[in-house]
Amino acid sequence: MGGGVRRLTRGARAASPDVSPDGATIVCTIQEADRRTLALVRLNADGQPSPPDVLISEPGVHFASPRWSPDGRRIAVERNRTIVIVDPAAKRVERTIVGSRQITPAWVGNDALLFASDNGRRGFQIHRLDLSTSAAQVLDETGPDARSPELSPDGRTLYFVGYTAGGFDLFSMPADRATWIDLPVAFRIATPSGFDAPPMETQSASIPSNTYSPWRTIAPRFWTPTVATDSEELFLGAATGSADALGRHAYAAQAAWTTARARPDWQAAYVYDRWWPTIFASVSDDTDPWRGAEIRTREGNAGMLLPFRRIRRSQSILAALHASTDELICGPCVPETVTRRAARAGWRVSSARAYGYSISLEDGWSATTTAEFTREAWGSTGDGGAMTFDVRGYLPVRPRHAVLAVRGAAASTWGSDDVRRIYSASGSAAQPGGFRLSSDAIGLIRGVEDDGIFGPHAAVVNVDYRAPLLRVDRGWGTLPFFARVLHGAVFADVGHAWNGRFRAADATASLGAELSLDTVIGFHFPLTMTAGAAWVSHDRGFSAFGRIGRAF
Secondary structure, three states, rough: OOOOOOOOOOOOOOOOEEEEOOOOOEEEEEOOOOOOEEEEEOOOOOOOOOOOOEEEEOOOOEEEEEEEOOOOOOEEEEEEEOOEEOOOOOOOEEEEEEOEEEEEEEEOOOOOEEEEEEEOOOOOOEEEEEEEOOOOEEEEEOOOOOOEEEEEEOOEHHHHHEEEOOOOEEEEEEEHHOOEEEOOOOOEEOOOOOOOOOOOHHOOOOOHHHHOOOOOOOOOEEEEEEEEEEEOEEEEEEEEEOOOOOOOOOEEEEEEEEEEEEEEEEEEEEOOOOOOOEEEEEEEEEEEEEEEEEEEEEEEEEEEEEEEEEEOOOEEEEEEEEEEEEEOOOOOOOOOEEEEEEEEEEEOOOOOEEEOOOOOOOEEEEEEEEEEEEEEHOOOOOOOOEEEEEEEEEEEEEEOOOOEEEEEEEEEEEEOOOOOOOOOOOEEEOOOOOOOOOOOOOOEEEOOOOOOOEOOOOEEEEEEEEEEEEEEEOOOOOOOEEEEEEEEEEEEEEEEEOOOOHHHHHEEEEEEEEEEEEEEEEEOEEEEEEEEEEEOOOOOEEEEEEEOOOOO
16 A cells, blocks of 8 residues: 555544445544534545545534444444444444443444443453344353454454553454353344434534633642652652643653752743644753862743654654853862853654563654854854764663663764764663763763763664563552562663764773563552662773663
8 A cells, every 4th residue: 555644634623433344434533512423424536535524423422432343334333332233324323232331342243243241240351242133152262351342353252451560452363262241131122213313403512612711720730759860869859740631732841859969950841732734842950060079050941842653653853042141060079150042953763662461662763963153243151063973772672671772872963072972872870861961861881970071073873672670560558669570681771972083992892681561550650669780891890770760
């Protein structure tokens, strides 16, 4: 098919599409003020769609998961947690399955249905119902919850979504090995008399119309503790944020303290996401230790982000304005201040993916580049610029959910000495990715301090083999701490920072291993805690390190 993507509806908030057997009609649901309506989108000979044609629309009724029968004459659809059979030609419900809650129907031939029902139990189970005899069966040995059944086109494999300790996963089983248990009295099939879709002019409920205001839903309703490492310092703090009901406005704020100073590091950000592109603004105040001194950076950014999302890959483009003041604080020495007023641009593409039991991104790749152009005419201390590059790849290997992760990153700066940035190639802190131009934007040589290897130009290569060791999935009583999985990695890091010519012989290598525990703190906040040790080539010694988060 070529992998092309084309929009077929606009403004309908359409969902749950299913194509008819002849390929000419799509059944879906569309959102209205108080209901989710069942509708058809017809395709003409050249594949162009017609506007959605309403099949059935009732006040307060929500349709979901419609599926065509193999002969294309009927549609099975979930209607407020009950499955009904719809005649699309007559635009009416011809049969209703009466019984416990039912969801996610699928056809078996033209006269039987698969669906999920709780049938008086705590969780959903897969059921099979003969529409001509009302004979019902339940699929055995599918775990505490199973739903969304689907039979393969050749009838040999049954697929469904099941629940485990790690969440919902996709399962399959040979259809001829499935064990079905008869349910003598479970469901009956009712035939509504004379039920037709309400006339179009009477379908709208009498709901008052008001101008939307975000103020009633945008107040923060939570806070969460935060733990982070930055330049070998441990920060403890708190964060909060919120978004309005329609997701147009969102904001977040965070403050964290370290024992090294009384002044907190803090940041706040706002995003307006009603349009395409997304508009954002942020401010921050951050202090980092640097070779016996401190650098305090006060920064503001405003710009827009244009996302391009596809099924297998996503891209985003950044355009922003940046203002910052870096102040060197070194006790007896004379303070130095550098002011930057710059334009920024960036591009990122990613196909990297993680799954339910993944210990990190597991397959795919990503690439990010960011550029900054600083001008004295805009209020900066001088003219200059900087660029960063970051490329990552993830390859699944043995055992299951193990991964070979490779990263290459580089940074370079130019221009007036007053505004040229200094980049670190080293450090053990996490490199989460994204659009970054700060001094620690690329540095990752584990076992070497952040300020151990630095210069106006820097490059690093990181190679990890990561493997799961123990799936814990346990908490301790009612404490707000849940341990998910213990995993380990062996790694090799190579990096160098230079001022004049690049000399490969001056590069520093780090070889070692680390142990990580994925946890959930406070019932919601995911946290990865890592401890490791590395042998470092430049001093031929071993060094221990700790980190919050994955390496990259």
